[in-house]
Amino acid sequence: MPMDNPKAYFESKFECADPWNFATSEYELKKYERQVALIEDRTETVDRILEIGCAEGVHSRMLLEAFPQATLLGIELSDTAAETARSRLPNDRAEIVSADAIDYLSDVTGDFDTVVWSETIYYMADRMTGPDLYEYVETLFGLLRPDGVLVMANFPDQTDAPEKRLTRPALMDAYRRVLSGVGTQVHRSQHTAQKVESNATYTYEIRAFEP
Numbered sequence: 001m002p003m004d005n006p007k008a009y010f011e012s013k014f015e016c017a018d019p020w021n022f023a024t025s026e027y028e029l030k031k032y033e034r035q036v037a038l039i040e041d042r043t044e045t046v047d048r049i050l051e052i053g054c055a056e057g058v059h060s061r062m063l064l065e066a067f068p069q070a071t072l073l074g075i076e077l078s079d080t081a082a083e084t085a086r087s088r089l090p091n092d093r094a095e096i097v098s099a100d101a102i103d104y105l106s107d108v109t110g111d112f113d114t115v116v117w118s119e120t121i122y123y124m125a126d127r128m129t130g131p132d133l134y135e136y137v138e139t140l141f142g143l144l145r146p147d148g149v150l151v152m153a154n155f156p157d158q159t160d161a162p163e164k165r166l167t168r169p170a171l172m173d174a175y176r177r178v179l180s181g182v183g184t185q186v187h188r189s190q191h192t193a194q195k196v197e198s199n200a201t202y203t204y205e206i207r208a209f210e211p
């Protein structure tokens, strides 16, 4: 069964600000920095960024600082997190839409040179059939310029509910196959680091795909 009421789940998470320590955790900030560096490597210029599941806008702010000419469209399911993201970001460069990115994507028009879709695909794929996910990824790549890049970080094999069910390595591999089936994987790296706030060591992957 898909996760029951994901919007309510994320709203309750964000009742308490920064539930995953995105703004303060060395582990999270390094994960964002690695994605920024990858975008710098793979793209000539970054003018327009689409971020799916932008949470409270911590990564978004780092992206806008790294690419000072860029604007960003963030789509975030939680109204509370979206509001925090708006207050964190310059409103002349960032538009944060509070919406379900599964439905909202059809309202988005291209040309983006960067899509960031981090730690969010597994929540969304839970609510799609395989063919739905394939078509969603096709739509996403359709919004990217031919020389654009889609970047994501994901932490497979999580142990807490509901993520445990959603991040099984075989499922994460299936999502990777869908992305590689529509686009081309151009980067994969794996990083193991301690998250002091959780007193645990985690391994996450960073991947990049091009249309």
Ligand SMILES: C[S@@+](CC[C@H](N)C(=O)[O-])C[C@H]1O[C@@H](n2cnc3c(N)ncnc32)[C@H](O)[C@@H]1O
Residues within 6 Å of the ligand: 006, 010, 020, 022, 052, 053, 054, 055, 056, 059, 075, 076, 077, 078, 081, 099, 100, 101, 102, 117, 118, 119, 120, 123, 124
């Ligand atoms: C684990 S957080 C990751 C946040 C950020 N992308 C990062 O890498 O730090 C997942 C975020 O995705 C959002 N999210 C989940 N499903 C979504 C959907 N269908 N549409 C938009 N946002 C969604 C959640 O509300 C949450 O803010």
